[in-house]
Amino acid sequence: MAADYKKEIESYIELHRDEMLHDIMDLCRINSEKASYEQGKPFGAGAARALQQAMSMAESYGFAIRNYDNYVAAVDLESGPRLLDILAHLDVVPAGDGWTVTKPFDPVIRDGRLYGRGTADDKGPAVAALYAMRAVKDLGIPLKGSVRLLLGTDEELGGSDIDHYYSIEKEAPMTFSPDADFPVINIEKGQLQGHIVRHFGERENTVARILSIECGIRPNVVPSTAKASVCGLDDDLVRETGERITKETGVRFEIAGAPEGLRVCAFGETAHASTPEEGKNALTALLALLSCLPFEQDPVTESVRALHQLFPFEDTEGASVGAAQSDESGKLTLAFSMLTLTKEDLHAVFDARVPVSGTVDNVVEPIRKELEAKGFALEKAELLPAHVVDADSDFVKTLLASYEEITGKKGEPIAIGGGTYVHDLKNGVAFGATMPGTDNHMHGADEFAVIEELIAAAKIYAVAIAKICGA
Structure with missing residues (x-):
């Protein structure tokens, strides 16, 4: 039945393409990174402002809206039994460094791309979903049930927004999230974020020693920068060693004098923790460099060299820490993403994406054993199980058919390491909005969305x- 409206839908979206891009750019001008709580604004002023902007936009197009305490906004197509939820988000990851095309919150169109933080993740797709609902409403397509667009504000840092919403409302029979890739993602690997601790106790002030290390902004981001302070070494020796590590890893180092000795900065390339092989991990490269330098033996030196052995630069599959797994959903991936080291202790975080066959017994416990053997404690490591929706379900088949009708390309369900909003929903899948083969620098500098893909x-x-909802 929907095929009868295909031409009308295509014409409507083309007619409103400039308006849609304008709305996306308005939202992307708002820095909606999670910030400190303010009264009535659980995730800070920026997230609340983005939510208000989106609600005003939806209301101006004639939709009924409801604000769930500035955690989530709901946009309803019409009254009636809710058959489908579309789950998007308006919060963004930190802007980060390295932007070249434009400033992070000054979106621009260039060469068929829309650049700016949030253009691909997830404000652009959220507005695309809103315009899809607008097309169905304005074209008068008869429906047997309603559609609700949910706009969250805490997807990037834990999903407490959607937890709040589902404490009030029930899941729809079907849910998709426009927060990943086409065609349809029906399997999301399990997730494991491990927190590593070691306390050093009394430490002698040896001459050549590591003073501190600082790296990481989020557990789910491969770090592009890392820095260490050291003392007691000749800067030429450190620089020469850094040049050798750069040849091996592609990570660049800057060595500079500092009051306490030397400051060593590593510059790699960021990536999402679900695809760590696509980045150049500045932290693991820095550990490789430090491990090669002739520091005097003490608990800190020992710890740094042990971390290098457990999380070597070239290993993005967890083999060195005893976690390697593989099945039909893919391989386990692991990113060593955060480390704070002082003279008293160290705290580190790794992020692993675990295949369907991964369990506490064959992933978490082997990691714990390897860490404890080298003097570390794994203090927090909860394995979130994989999420699977049957590829042969009517829901998945309908979404694939919709993709095929518009693109003319064959669609097959796929598995990913990234976790989306639907990970905990019984019948939820990720559905676009990025086309296969497009790298839109999600979570990185110069994030962009291809305009034709959004359309x-x-x-x-x-x-x-x-x-799904047609009468």
Whole structure:
């Protein structure tokens, strides 16, 4: 039945493409990174402002809206039994360094791309879903049930927004999130964030020693920068060793004098923790450099060299820490993403994405054993199980058919390491909005969305709504 409306939907979205891009850019001008709580603003002023902007936008197009305590906004297509939820988010990761095309919150269009923080993750796709609903409403496509667009504000840092929403409302029978890739992601690997601790106790003031290390902004981000302070070594020796490590890893080092000795900074390339092989981990490269230097033996030196052995630069599959796994959903991946080291102790975090077959017994406990053997404690390591929706379900098949109608390409369900909003929903999948093969620098500098992909996504979502909810 939806095929009857395909041409009308395509024409409607094309007619409103400039307006849609304008709305996306307005939202992307707002820095909605999670910030400190303010009264009535659980995730800070920026997130609340983005939510208000999106609600005003939806209301201006004639939708009914409801604000769930500035955690989530709901946009309803019409009254009636809710058959489908579309789950998007308006919060963003930190801007970070290295932007070249534009400033992070000054979106621009260049060469068919829309650049700016949030253009791909997830404000652009959220607006594409809104315009899909707008197309269905304005075209008068008859529906047997309602669609609700949910706009969250804490997806990047834990999902407490959606927990709050589902403490009030029930899941729809079907949910998709436009926060990943097409065609349809029906399997999301399990997730494991491990917190590592070691306390050093009394420490002698040896001459050549590591004073501190600082690295990481989020557990789920491969770090692009890392820094250490050291003393007692010749700067030429450190620089020559750094040049050798750069040849091996592609991570660049800067060595500079500091009041206490030398400051060593590593510069790599960021990536999402679900695909650590796509980045150049500045932290593991820094550990490689420090491990090669002739520091005097003490608990800190011992710890740094042990961490290098457990998390070597070239190992993004957890083999060295005893966690390697593989099945039909793919391989385990692991990113060593955060480390704070002082003279008293160290705290570190790794992020692993675990195949369907991964368990506490064959992943978490082997890691714990390897860490304890080298003097570390694994203090927090909860394995979130993999999420699977049957590829042969009517829901998945309908979404694939919608994708195929608009793109003319064959769609197959896929598995990913990234976790989306639907990970804990019984019948939830990720559905776009990035097309296969596009690297939109999500979580990195110069994030962008391909404009034609956003337009196509809006068309696909409108066709899917008509197929799922059409009378």
